[in-house]
Amino acid sequence: MSVDLEQFKEMFYEESSENLEAMESGLLELSEGGTDLDVVNTIFRSAHSIKGGSATFGFTSVAGFTHVMEGLLDEMREGKREAEAKIIDILLESVDVLRAMLGSHQEGEEPDDERANILKSQLVAIRDGGVSSSSGSESQAQAADSSSEVSGGTCQGWNIQFSPHEDLLQTGNDPALMIRELGVLGTLSLEMDDSRLPSLDAMDPELAYLQWNMTLKSGEDGNVPNQDAIEEIFEWVEDECDLTLEAIEEKRKSPDRRADERRQNDRRQGSRRGGEAGAKKTTQAAASIRVGTERIDAMMDLVGELVITQSMLSQLGEDFDMSQMERLRDGLTQLERNSRELQESMMRMRMQPVSFAFNRFPRMVHDIGQKLGKQIRLEMVGEDTEMDKTVMEKLNDPLVHLVRNSMDHGLEPPEERIDAGKDPEGYVRLRAFHQGGSIVVEISDDGRGLSREKILGKAIEKGVVTEKDAELWSDEQVFNLLFDAGFSTAEKLSDLSGRGVGLDVVRRNIESLGGRVDVASKFGEGSSFSIRLPLTLAVLDGQLFRLAGQTFVLPLVSIIESLQIRKELVGGVGSNAEVYRLRDQYIPIIRPASILDCSDKHESLDGGLLVVVEWDNRHVGLLVDELLGQQQVVIKSLETNYQKVPAISGATILGDGKVSLIIDLAGLFELSGLMNDRAFRIAA
């Protein structure tokens, strides 16, 4: 029979890249001094999986390569070998090589084995104690395949004595099936020996008592059964039976069957490979997206509903009259809702955790840190924050650039850090979070920071600003000069960043996504670049609430608590500002209804509902009419067809099809005048 393996290869590539990632992050963990056996186990298992799969799918060079890696990992797993830095580095490089090899296969090309072979011999050298070259161990594998030929004259058949041990049945093996298999190999005559069979009352049906003496001769095809084939049948029960195998010899020259067989094998493999190459052309590496099963399930539910609606409508259409108008309308409304929900659910699938973009950095920071001779710790926060896949893809390059920037220019070499009284190890921190309907990704470091003087000096030299005006510029203005085209503080460039791409490109890329990038820095203490991307679509956990009859959404993450206002805890500061005593602190109260001009009425605070939110480390109470449910909402930008609206970060479509606006807390506070309010400062 023929089974087309092609369809499983794509799956294998995808799994392999996951396995490679697991190996990579495991190795990096080890390189940071981790000794967790689980980590080593995971690395081993990943290598093992790749090996098994690649062998099965016919990628022999990959299998061979992983085999050597696996051997080394096995020794580490069993505590026979230390995870030395040198070994980790070679293993990391091996991961790269494997990735490239599998990548070639995926593209339908033969991988370039040269680098693999060099690395392989290095691995072998380590395994063999760093002395011998690869030759010894490699030939071993080949030797295993040649087995003993029957000596002397030609073989006419076999005498086989087979005595199962009593417990042979316990492993699920069945003598009857083995005998049947022997019968397939040739002409079998047999004699059963029941001498061990006890009397009926003493017999345990779970034990094996019978033994056989058999003669196996050539079958109808005239071929004498092969010893390997016979042994293979008993391979699994070697230790659970006594087996003797005697060749029946006659003086006749037998054809070299083994060679014959090998040739046949080669042919088979050859043709399979041919088919592979043919099919390859059609399987272009398709862009794929990984989606959590719960999202697929949710979509499945929606499709189910759609099908129900469809059948309801078609039933209605069978014999329609005007009296059913109402039902038709309901049905169509339902259909509209179904399709809308389906669309949204589809869009939600495009959301991916930002960890997909972050994942490459541990490796990159490790490698570049080494090259630069700097000790760098990578910290990642908020990797679960979700963003649209396409936005993320475009975020990749700017991110890489900024991280490299931090490593090259931000962080100092260890000696310099020690002189500055800092920990010799510096950090680069990647942090992602949602804020006001935007996604913010921060890249910060505790390096030397930006020098206002240096940048201004350059700006004056370039005529961007006059010496006199320069004094009036805020630090922020000055630092933002870095994003201007042709502005680089060249003296700080290291060989790594001399790549002709400046921060101006970073800014352009981000702005083309409708985002912005800012920098903040303190000289001697570090810098922080933040990329803010407004999302055309993003998922937000929202708290729905009502204000003057209108439903709004508040990001759930910013809500601390909600409470019923007690009049005696309300205080006034100045004429309009109201504050509320929340346990031991005073928090300002703001009235979104009047800020968002939905209502002019000045509702009494007593008994009102106060939602306490946290923003920029401060607590503020929002007066709302009613709290509704919490739900995940898809954020839609108002800027697609309109423009930015103050205090509103976007809109979403609720289950009933109505549009609901999402509150942007920063904007709301700005509008409320709270930023300058004395009460706010008291509370802060």
Next chain:
Amino acid sequence: MEAINTTQTTENQYLTFILDEEEFGVDILSVQELRGWENATPMPNTPDWIQGVINLRGVIVPIVCLRKRFGLEDREPCPTTVMIIVKVASGDKERVLGIVVDAVSEVYNINESDLQPAPSMDGAISIDFVKGLATIDEKMVILLDINKLVNEGVLAKTDNEKAESVSA
């Protein structure tokens, strides 16, 4: 569309609608669809002629009340009230907006050469948004430049207009 082009000038189709008893026309190519009037979700801190946003098959579409935008007397929606959904090039993308009018009227073929320049009009309909006047069966039809209306009259000038509408 059977009209015979005897001249070299181009002929365009216009959808006309009624607003405060005047007939206006927009290039039919910019009309995406017509929709019955529905309540929009109001947006805070926007000019009063922005009625709010609606959900158009999953897309958030702002709705402009043309009566208010042109400074005409406001009126309760009635069964003929219609939202004309237009698609307009704006910068490097297309924007979709809804325009609330009293009723839709006809589709006319109008020859560009028959357009008369708009005289300066008293009232709030800025001459900037008028492409020209056409006379059809003795009636005057005011053809709007919908691109200009959206890009200059709805989007960019929000801050100024807001100030105006507040002071008005």
Next chain:
Amino acid sequence: MAKIMIVDDMASMRKMVSFTLESVGHEVMQADDGDVALGIAQENTFDLVITDVNMPNMDGITLTKELRSIPSFKFTPILLLTTESAKDKKMSGKAAGATGWLVKPFDPDKLLATIKRVLG
């Protein structure tokens, strides 16, 4: 035709095996690790179990041991998917009660030929 369970954490292997088996008419259930397989085994009986050895959570050897302690699996053939390098694994697999092993790499033909040895 037989009812078979395939246990492997690698979906490509699992699907390949089950596709092959299904294409000749066997009924196949898939599990992606030992824990899941044990759960399935509580409610089903099989004519054959094929399991990978190296898996997270519960490996194939432990799974074999656990399965053998379920009465309905006492004599069920259990084949381990293994690589030739793992000779000691084969032995510990046998000790745990495995019927035999399938050595990777295998192609569909070899897979079908091998399971014939254990399916009645």
